[in-house]
Amino acid sequence: MASLSDVMSQHPNPVQMLRNSRMGIYVYPVVAPEFTNWRDEQRAWRDSAVLFDQSHHMDELIVEGPDAEAFLAHVGINGFANFDTNRAKHFVPVTPNGHVVGDMIIFRERDDKFILVGRAPTANWTKFQAAIGKWKVRLHHDPRSPSRPDGERVLRTHYRYQIQGPDAPKIFEKINGGPIPEVPFFHVDRINVGSRRVQALRHGMAGAPGLEIWGPYADKHYIESTILQAARDLKIDIHQVGSRAYSTNTLESGWIPSPLPGIYTGDGMLAEYRDWLGADSYEANGTIGGSFVSENIDDYYVNPFELGYGFYIGWKKDDFVGKAALEKMKGASSNRKKVTFEWNKEDVLKVIASGFEDGTPYKWIDFPQPNYASSSADMVMQDDKMVGMSMFNGYSYNERCVLSLGVVDQSVEVGDVLTMRWGEPEETQKTSGEKHKQAEIRVRVSPTPYSREARENYGGGWRKTTA
Amino acid sequence: MASLSDVMSQHPNPVQMLRNSRMGIYVYPVVAPEFTNWRDEQRAWRDSAVLFDQSHHMDELIVEGPDAEAFLAHVGINGFANFDTNRAKHFVPVTPNGHVVGDMIIFRERDDKFILVGRAPTANWTKFQAAIGKWKVRLHHDPRSPSRPDGERVLRTHYRYQIQGPDAPKIFEKINGGPIPEVPFFHVDRINVGSRRVQALRHGMAGAPGLEIWGPYADKHYIESTILQAARDLKIDIHQVGSRAYSTNTLESGWIPSPLPGIYTGDGMLAEYRDWLGADSYEANGTIGGSFVSENIDDYYVNPFELGYGFYIGWKKDDFVGKAALEKMKGASSNRKKVTFEWNKEDVLKVIASGFEDGTPYKWIDFPQPNYASSSADMVMQDDKMVGMSMFNGYSYNERCVLSLGVVDQSVEVGDVLTMRWGEPEETQKTSGEKHKQAEIRVRVSPTPYSREARENYGGGWRKTTA
DSSP states (O other), rough: OBBBHHTTSSSSSSSHHHTTOOOOSSOOOOSOSSSSSSHHHHHHHSSSEEEOOOOSSSEEEESSTTTTHHHHHHHBBBTTTTTTTTTTTEEOBOOOOOOBOEEEEEEEEEETEEEEEHHHHHHHHHHHHHSSSOOEEEEEEEEEOOOOOOOOOOOEEEEEEEHHHHHHHHHHHHHHHHHHOOOTTTTTEEEEETTTEEEEEOOOTTTSSSEEEEEEGHHHHHHHHHHHHHHHTOOOOOOEEOHHTTHHHHHHHOOOOOOOOOOSSSSSSSHHHHHBTTTSSSSOOOEESOOOOOGGGGGGGTTTTTTTTTTGBOOTSOOOHHHHHHHHOOOOOOOOEEEEEEEOHHHHHHHHHHHHHHHHHOOOOSSSOOOOOOEEEEEEEEEEEEEEEEEEEEEEETTTTEEEEEETTTTTTTTTTEEEEESSSSSSOOOOSOOOOOOOEEEEOOOOOOOHHHHHHHSSSGSSSSO | BHHHHHHHTTOOOHHHHHHHHOOSSSOSSSSSSSSSSSHHHHHHHHHSSSEOOOOSSEOOOOOOEEEHHHHHHHHHHHOOOTTOBBEEEOOBBBBSSSOOOEEEEEEEETTTTEEEEOOOHHHHHHHHHHHHHOOEEEEEEEEOOOOOTTTTOOSSEEEEEESSSTHHHHHHHHHHHOOOOOOOTTTTTEEEETTTEEEEEEETSSSSSSEEEEGGGGGHHHHHHHHHHHHHHHTTTEEEHHHHHHHHHHHHHHOOOOOOOSSSSSSSSHHHHHHHHTTHHHHHHEEESSSSOOOHHHHHGOOOOOOOGGGBTTTTSOOOOHHHHHHTTTTTTTTOEEEEEEHHHHHHHHHHHHGGSSOBOEEEESSOOOOSSSSEEEEEEEEEEEEEEEEEEEEEETEEEEEEEEEEEEOOTTEEEEEEEESOOOOOOOSSSSSSBBBBEEEEEOOOOHHHHHHHHSSSSGGGGGO
């Protein structure tokens, strides 16, 4: 089997294919599970400072060449007008039908060179667009690190770190050897890390201001040591964040990392894409998990308006992939909106308690990261009607509750208490979940981002624009 | 600071030193946290088959030379009379005061060559005995793999796997290309794994029969692939066990991996040992965690009778380190006995519930492995009297409860309900635990091993001899 199309032809429908994939848990690889302990690692991004090692869990795609800008403006929905080398963007491509393919952070390193960082679907889609078009671009794809390296060495093109938290600015000044430039949100400048001059993006994944820095992978240990030593010298309680806590930071800041790429249906370019995509791709091997089972995989797709990305759209661009579809979707009453679901404590404890009883328990809620698929889809009900979909889960020690991110119908209001069906209705072949029965968990609809700090102090951007 | 003595001189007493060590969680390194999910990985050692990758978490010490046997018989308490090359033993050294230093599994590979596998304290103590004696032995020490390799390559001298579970025998026959020899418990023979001829120990850590095999590390991937392919061909639901589930298998089988080495006090040889041991040793950096805080570190020590190792003792040997002390300890009414503590479900849920409330929660019970120190010591109370010490914790999905292993006074009976103090009374510098308050958890005293299968079908050995 060479292509995604070949794999799909072996299954009654793509939902069944992905619900029964045996790929396993979507792993945050290489980085140690815990450095101190995941509770303190979560607490530190709110209270002191954290170092996120993001060197391993994301694909990196370098797009270079005289047509690089025009090509990427064609692939992504984003406006490119103000995109100079001191900026980054949240790059979002959609299909010709307007469904989100995925997203990556895109950096402009030179006029003719861009670096994209994120999950595989956007990298794959971008490579495909280069393959079928006539763009003068050179692409280099560095896929994420292996999920279970088992003692083998892992190398990447770049190291990538984030320093976050209220004490982070003191560390920046120390490693830079003096005050750092005032960089607006999602802008890039250069700072010193000891003897190295590195690019730094003003970012803030965990709801507190921070910087993302990157450079040649060979510098990784030097950079890490310099940052940690600076924190020690300043007596800052910095925590390196391990893979168990890492993915939960988004629950507080409100980005959904895992929309299902809207590429399994559709004719024309989409059919061609499925023939082009390898049988070993993320798209052919990823998993859908959760209580929502539809015969129609389109029901799992989301559009950019639903994720709060509508204001990115470069309407002034002559054309880009999906523009016509988005024009129709814009303002549609069927568009859902992004929210945070706050899980009811008693219901969560009921689920946990079943792990202490004989018989088939409820689906285990693993702490701090209960996700058991690369894309989660749990039904959120109002009485007997499905009014939303929960898409990414996690326990926050800071908020002392389990949260999830997802989308709800326009009719749903912040403060509404809905019911989420937790666990799968059928037994699947997935290896990431034990045999279980379904539970009902009440969820309170809350704004996104959930974190008060993020909500109030964020420098503009998509996190503010929803619900 | 060069030695353990130097490090100890910086602290008011060794208990405070170890309770405040910042070494972090005692990690099961390199092996992926989960391959499928830890619930199914636990279930599989009871229901089908598992592959434990034990290549990384243990020190290995090779002892060779004309005096190898005499030397080891001097260092360990074990009888060596019947120790030929087709046997393994559970090697236990004690101090001159009769306190357990640690334990390793010892294999006799040749008449003059032994391999010891286990935690560092026994390897260190054995090296010291060689250093201070006049034995014609050559030692090679291969310490455990780094806790957080961070993408760097890890190499060991040997790979080491166990295949366990009710379906394991079918796999043995398949990889061997025919029926395997009948090997008695803790005896060694040779079997084929595909094209390789390997040593195999009849073992059974998880309460079900199994084999442990080892060989040159370069063969690791071949061996693993051959085993997994055999299981696939046989349609056996084999699970590779990840580092999160791995350490919990001992809760069902009853071995305590983590007694505190009894080496921090005592004169003569023990004082000399502390000067000899490095400041970077396990002993200088390990952690004590738990509710039991004594000024006197001797209160954390155990003797071999308490762990059920009394029947190993080679009384007929002319002498061995600690013999005189053990002679006095034998049959003493102050010797405690090893038991399993079954934690009360409601009390466990109360602790978990506090993670959903504001304020300082109870000490988090992390699933499936709540240990937060290299040696755990939680007080077990009968009314106001401490009658036992809980020493190693874990949740068993098979038994649907949290269990711990420890020792209790002779007066305690199976079935007694005692109260464990969970969490530390004081704030320590340990990095592995968040700020917390103490909880009381009722525990029911249960036999060791707890697992019915292990209790009834074990082929003799220390697991049967306690409580």
